[in-house]
Amino acid sequence: MEFKKFxxxxxxxxxxxxxxxxxxxxxxxxxxxxxxxxxxxxxAAGTLYGAISTLLKNKLIASIGEDKDNxxxxxxxxxxxxxxxxxxxxxxxxxxxxxxxxxIGGE
Numbered sequence: 001m002e003f004k005k006f007x008x009x010x011x012x013x014x015x016x017x018x019x020x021x022x023x024x025x026x027x028x029x030x031x032x033x034x035x036x037x038x039x040x041x042x043x044a045a046g047t048l049y050g051a052i053s054t055l056l057k058n059k060l061i062a063s064i065g066e067d068k069d070n071x072x073x074x075x076x077x078x079x080x081x082x083x084x085x086x087x088x089x090x091x092x093x094x095x096x097x098x099x100x101x102x103x104i105g106g107e
Contacts, residue, residue: 003088006058015041016051017078017086020061025073026052052076060085 009017012033019032029052030043055061060082067073078086 003085006060006085007089007092009085009089011041012043012047013051013055014086014089016043016048016055017060017082020076020078021083021086023064023075023077025067025070025075027073029076055082 015033015036016029018036019029024032026045026048030045030048033041033043052061056063056076059079061076062079064075064077067075
């Protein structure tokens with residue numbers, strides 16, 4: 001799969017995709033991203049819903065229904081294409097880290 005049109009991901013998009021490996025609604029995504037980033041990445045609602053719209057359009061995530069506890073909340077989940085993009089991004093980031101450690105003389 002050709003990921004050039006999607007990669008590199010912004011940090012926010014990377015975390016949104018990662019948070020959707022299990023189904024979540026918008027507020028759940030905001031909380032999960034904040035938790036994963038230890039509070040460093042805080043998504044505003046406008047940023048999140050703009051990203052969700054783009055991810056849906058590109059078939060990287062799918063809307064999979066509504067939250068059983070609150071019918072107004074739509075649930076989203078990463079697609080197989082989105083998961084492949086996460087894996088591609090992990091390889092890209094790993095290469096960057098490995099090269100940085102090699103050049104700096106770290107581990």
